[in-house]
Amino acid sequence: MTKSATYLPFLNGRYDVVPGLSRFGRDFGNGDADQQVFQLDDQYPRYRAAKLGARTERLSKYVVKHELSETVAGRIARFISSRLAIEHPQRFQLLDDQDASELKCQLTNERLRFDRAGRLIAADGQVVPQYAHAIDALASQVQEDLAIVSTDGDRHWVSAIHLCFPNHWAAEDKVGRDFISVHEPVAGIERINRDAQAIVRLMTQATQGQVRFAWGIATDNQLNHHPEPPPNAHRATNTARTFDPAHPQAFVRVERQTIWGFPDVGAALFTIRTYFLDCQILAANPPHREALIAAIKSMSAESLHYKGMVAMRDSLLTWLEFSDAAAT
Numbered sequence: 001m002t003k004s005a006t007y008l009p010f011l012n013g014r015y016d017v018v019p020g021l022s023r024f025g026r027d028f029g030n031g032d033a034d035q036q037v038f039q040l041d042d043q044y045p046r047y048r049a050a051k052l053g054a055r056t057e058r059l060s061k062y063v064v065k066h067e068l069s070e071t072v073a074g075r076i077a078r079f080i081s082s083r084l085a086i087e088h089p090q091r092f093q094l095l096d097d098q099d100a101s102e103l104k105c106q107l108t109n110e111r112l113r114f115d116r117a118g119r120l121i122a123a124d125g126q127v128v129p130q131y132a133h134a135i136d137a138l139a140s141q142v143q144e145d146l147a148i149v150s151t152d153g154d155r156h157w158v159s160a161i162h163l164c165f166p167n168h169w170a171a172e173d174k175v176g177r178d179f180i181s182v183h184e185p186v187a188g189i190e191r192i193n194r195d196a197q198a199i200v201r202l203m204t205q206a207t208q209g210q211v212r213f214a215w216g217i218a219t220d221n222q223l224n225h226h227p228e229p230p231p232n233a234h235r236a237t238n239t240a241r242t243f244d245p246a247h248p249q250a251f252v253r254v255e256r257q258t259i260w261g262f263p264d265v266g267a268a269l270f271t272i273r274t275y276f277l278d279c280q281i282l283a284a285n286p287p288h289r290e291a292l293i294a295a296i297k298s299m300s301a302e303s304l305h306y307k308g309m310v311a312m313r314d315s316l317l318t319w320l321e322f323s324d325a326a327a328t
Contacts, residue, residue, distance in 0.1 A: 004041040004275055005030035007254050009213035011287075013294035015303060017188035019199065024209025024258055036087045037209070037258055037271055038080075038142045044107060047143040047165075050223045052127065054164040055140070057230050059129050062166075063136050066176035068159040072150055072267040074118025077134035079260065079269065081114070084141070092141075105141050112137050135160055144271040149179075149203060151266040156200045158182060159267070165223040165274045167216070167253065168308065187302035203268040206261035216307040217296070217316065218253040219243050221276040243312035248319045250279040250312075252292065283320050293320050 007028055009020075025035050033039050054062045081103045085094035093104040100121065103112045112134075113122040120134040131137035139146045139162035150159035157178055161171040174182050179196040183189045192199070203210075219241050224230055243250060253276055260269045282288045296309075296317060304310045 001040060001042045001044060002033070004043050005033040005039055005256075006277070007213055007256055007275065008277070008288065008291075009215050009254060010252065010295040011291045013291045013298070015295050015299045017186065017192065017303070019192060020212045021210045021259075022212065024211050026211065037083050037260070038087060038144060039273060040088055040091065040107070040143065044143060047223065048108065048140075051140050051164040053232075054224055054230070055136075056128060059132060059136075060172070061226070061228070062164050062171060063132060063139075063162050064171045064175040065133075065135075065160040066157065068148065068150065069265075070117060070119065072148065072159065072262070072265050073133065073135060075262050075265045076148060076267065076269050077114060077118040077120075077138060079262070080135075080138045080142075081112075084138075103138075108141060110137075110141070112141075135162060139164075144273045147270040147272070149200065149268045149270070151200065151204055154197070156197075163272075165272075166226045167255070167274070168225050168227060170227050185306065187306035188300065200268075202261075203259050204261045204266060205263055206259050206268065207263065210259045212257050212259070214255045214257065216253055217241070217279075217309055217312070218251045218276070219249060219312070221251050221253075223274060241308040241312060243316050243319075245315045245319060248280075250316060250319075252277040252279060252282065279316075279320065289320060293317060296320075 005028070007030075024037075028034050033041075081094055081101065084092040084103065091106045095102045095104070099116065101114050103114070105112065108125065110123060110125040110127075112120065114134060115121050118134055120131060120137050123131050123137055127140070131140065135146065135148070145165050146160070146162040147158060148160040149156055158175050161175050163171040179200055180193045183193060218225075253274065256273045256275070258271045262268065279292070282292055296313065299307070299309070304313055309316070
């Protein structure tokens with residue numbers, strides 16, 4: 001497999017809380033990967049293992065739904081199956097017959113069978129616990145997390161979340177809530193929340209797809225940073241973002257989010273792919289280092305608090321500006 005794509009959303013030297021939407025397929029320098037909803041790369045075994053581990057720990061902690069209609073779930077399941085077969089024909093084959101469809105997943109050696117409504121009716125393999133539904137089965141084949149927003153007239157809510165790589169938030173806390181309440185903890189979100197209804201309409205109409213990025217600083221490259229640490233995680237490192245100048249380690253944690261609208265069923269699908277950029281490597285590239293330093297310095301006190309960076313800010317900046325790593 002190819003190496004994972006690289007995205008540098010801090011290159012403008014600012015930390016912005018804005019929608020930042022681009023058309024899906026925009027060239028970010030990653031070739032075919034920029035044209036794919038579901039990117040597969042040499043990190044796949046690690047992501048798959050983390051998803052299976054999260055599901056085994058407690059399925060309802062990571063896989064949740066609220067008033068998710070079968071119509072919406074089926075529509076999105078068919079979209080995911082189709083995209084996988086189109087984007088990765090060597091790894092996913094979609095077979096259709098009169099009564100059902102079957103997705104062959106070469107990476108996991110699983111066969112997922114769906115009825116014509118998109119409901120999961122059978123799954124080969126030894127996954128424990130068994131897949132709860134089609135969205136669970138499909139999300140477990142890819143390196144992205146998923147979220148679904150449903151609408152009913154002027155009402156909208158998060159109707160499903162498959163979140164095995166949480167970044168200090170819990171799916172159980174967000175499912176069933178609307179755009180404003182979901183994003184309320186985000187520092188600087190007030191202006192965006194004022195346009196929440198318009199943004200939701202835009203999302204459900206995004207039939208050609210949109211892409212945006214979010215980023216912050218992490219002091220490890222652990223995928224699962226649930227507020228309630230999994231049993232195999234060290235509680236201090238999972239809940240605190242502590243930068244140790246004596247043993248410096250930091251990563252830019254980037255999320256590539258794609259948005260797909262399904263106006264025929266009044267819903268939208270979010271995919272969330274997590275990447276880690278080693279700050280020591282970034283520091284060795286002067287333009288990247290300078291942009292990252294400027295972006296961190298541009299963060300408001302509220303954003304630093306929200307991102308868990310208050311305690312580490314000054315020591316991190318000192319390391320980036322003056323360490324041997326930055327000078328190489």
